[in-house]
Amino acid sequence: MWMAKQMSKQLIAMCTVALGAMYAAGYAVTAQSADKPVVGVPSGGSGTTSRNERPASTHTTNDTATAGNRETSRPKSTAKYIDGTYQGSGSDQIGTVVVSVIIRDGKIAQVEITQCDTHYPQSDIDPVLPNEVIAKQSADVDFVSGATLSSYAFAMAVQQALDQAQNPNDKG
Amino acid sequence: MPMERPASVQKAFVAMDTRVAITGVSRHHAEADIGLRIESAIRPFYEVEASCSRFRSDSEVRRLLHHVGEAVVVSPLLYHPLRFALTIADITAGQFDPAVGRRMERLGFAIDYQSGCSIASVSVPDDVTYRDITLDDEHRTVTLHRPVVIDLGAVAKGFAVDLAATQLQELDGFVIDAGGDIYAGGLRPDGKPWRIGIRHPRVSGATVATLAISNCAVCTSGDYERKSRVEPGASHIVLPQRGGTSPASVTVIARYAMMADALSTAAMVLGPDEGRALLAKCGVEGLFIMPDLSTFTTDQWEVYTDE
Numbered sequence: 001m002w003m004a005k006q007m008s009k010q011l012i013a014m015c016t017v018a019l020g021a022m023y024a025a026g027y028a029v030t031a032q033s034a035d036k037p038v039v040g041v042p043s044g045g046s047g048t049t050s051r052n053e054r055p056a057s058t059h060t061t062n063d064t065a066t067a068g069n070r071e072t073s074r075p076k077s078t079a080k081y082i083d084g085t086y087q088g089s090g091s092d093q094i095g096t097v098v099v100s101v102i103i104r105d106g107k108i109a110q111v112e113i114t115q116c117d118t119h120y121p122q123s124d125i126d127p128v129l130p131n132e133v134i135a136k137q138s139a140d141v142d143f144v145s146g147a148t149l150s151s152y153a154f155a156m157a158v159q160q161a162l163d164q165a166q167n168p169n170d171k172g
Numbered sequence: 173m174p175m176e177r178p179a180s181v182q183k184a185f186v187a188m189d190t191r192v193a194i195t196g197v198s199r200h201h202a203e204a205d206i207g208l209r210i211e212s213a214i215r216p217f218y219e220v221e222a223s224c225s226r227f228r229s230d231s232e233v234r235r236l237l238h239h240v241g242e243a244v245v246v247s248p249l250l251y252h253p254l255r256f257a258l259t260i261a262d263i264t265a266g267q268f269d270p271a272v273g274r275r276m277e278r279l280g281f282a283i284d285y286q287s288g289c290s291i292a293s294v295s296v297p298d299d300v301t302y303r304d305i306t307l308d309d310e311h312r313t314v315t316l317h318r319p320v321v322i323d324l325g326a327v328a329k330g331f332a333v334d335l336a337a338t339q340l341q342e343l344d345g346f347v348i349d350a351g352g353d354i355y356a357g358g359l360r361p362d363g364k365p366w367r368i369g370i371r372h373p374r375v376s377g378a379t380v381a382t383l384a385i386s387n388c389a390v391c392t393s394g395d396y397e398r399k400s401r402v403e404p405g406a407s408h409i410v411l412p413q414r415g416g417t418s419p420a421s422v423t424v425i426a427r428y429a430m431m432a433d434a435l436s437t438a439a440m441v442l443g444p445d446e447g448r449a450l451l452a453k454c455g456v457e458g459l460f461i462m463p464d465l466s467t468f469t470t471d472q473w474e475v476y477t478d479e
Contacts, residue, residue: 008454008455011454011455014252015428018430021252022248107222108218110185110211111185112185113186113191141368142347142356142360143354145353145368145369145390145423146370146397147352147373147394147397147421148190148329148397149190149352150285150351154186154190155285155286
């Protein structure tokens with residue numbers, strides 16, 4: 001049987017090792033800018049300071065001149081998606097979202113929510129609650145921890161954007 | 173030369189089938205630079221997702237099914253969360269088990285939100301367990317002894333949150349909120365710890381407790397999101413056939429999000445008594461909310477509460 005302290009230490013060590021392994025594998029993309037914080041740089045002028053692309057060893061479309069330009073980039077590789085930026089929107093009973101998907105090196109680099117008009121329903125449940133739990137309004141907190149939210153609107157928006165990014169050469 | 177007022181930037185993304193909001197606060201970085209750091213911090217989510225998603229036929233974890241019986245070298249993006257999940261499985265004698273993927277598919281949790289396509293593993297037996305998976309730390313290999321659909325839903329998001337946090341350490345404060353799984357680093361713009369509410373499991377829009385935390389993860393597992401459309405009463409957490417009542421939600425505070433994420437799910441599965449013992453044994457704090465809305469906590473939980 002494991003001792004309490006020992007188990008806690010082992011789990012923390014496993015997390016530390018996991019993050020260290022990722023750093024060693026080159027996943028710590030901002031590591032190179034670690035000792036040069038940008039002080040007082042006018043906004044908009046620091047675009048290249050901390051942007052470190054992944055090592056060039058990852059496969060690219062060999063199409064650097066037109067990368068990011070959907071109209072002219074040609075699907076040469078067999079990557080799943082064609083590099084570029086794509087928009088998609090979705091809605092459900094909680095509202096509408098618009099996302100902007102960036103594909104880089106044939107992979108999803110980010111899916112940013114650029115517009116969000118969603119309203120999670122406030123409950124109309126009888127305000128008389130069992131006194132064990134006192135329900136409070138969440139206005140005085142910065143963030144709320146809860147079971148993972150999922151939303152059909154988000155999925156729809158992502159699917160719409162990725163449909164446009166699909167590489168016709170992809171066999172998958 | 174520190175700026176008078178700290179710059180604060182928030183960006184929101186969709187990753188791992190949820191909304192991920194990242195907030196960065198700094199007196200020493202311009203807003204544009206904070207924005208770029210936030211964009212670096214979101215990338216691990218897509219990388220972990222591409223390796224660990226059980227919903228995509230081309231993910232690393234899914235491709236293991238083509239090599240049953242062989243030792244397959246995998247990336248650290250898959251190896252480490254899998255290793256962590258198997259350790260929790262070991263500690264809980266298999267009550268928490270990442271080998272539940274096939275059962276989850278049959279409960280209807282089989283659709284890839286990115287493609288809208290459904291995935292089904294017809295030739296996978298139902299009775300596989302974590303013992304059918306072997307790891308080799310030295311060579312970083314995974315061997316499936318039988319066809320196992322591995323579900324890393326309880327660790328992958330936490331791992332991505334921890335990776336994202338490493339990208340933001342230079343800021344004075346930051347919060348990564350991955351659909352309710354939270355890591356709060358440093359301090360708020362006003363120099364105080366971040367205030368994190370715990371969602372009420374039955375009243376939407378309400379919270380039941382408030383934490384004041386810094387450099388900690390807070391993750392909650394609950395029965396109230398992602399319900400099965402196939403089996404009434406079932407949620408995305410596969411509960412064992414045991415007596416007693418399962419919690420409506422369990423919240424865990426830990427140093428790493430991967431720990432808080434996995435242990436909150438494990439405590440849900442184990443139930444109130446064994447669950448609390450597990451959290452104590454693992455040196456983390458937790459709040460259990462039962463379906464009748466009674467609550468109980470681990471011994472040091474109050475250290476983090478802020479009324």
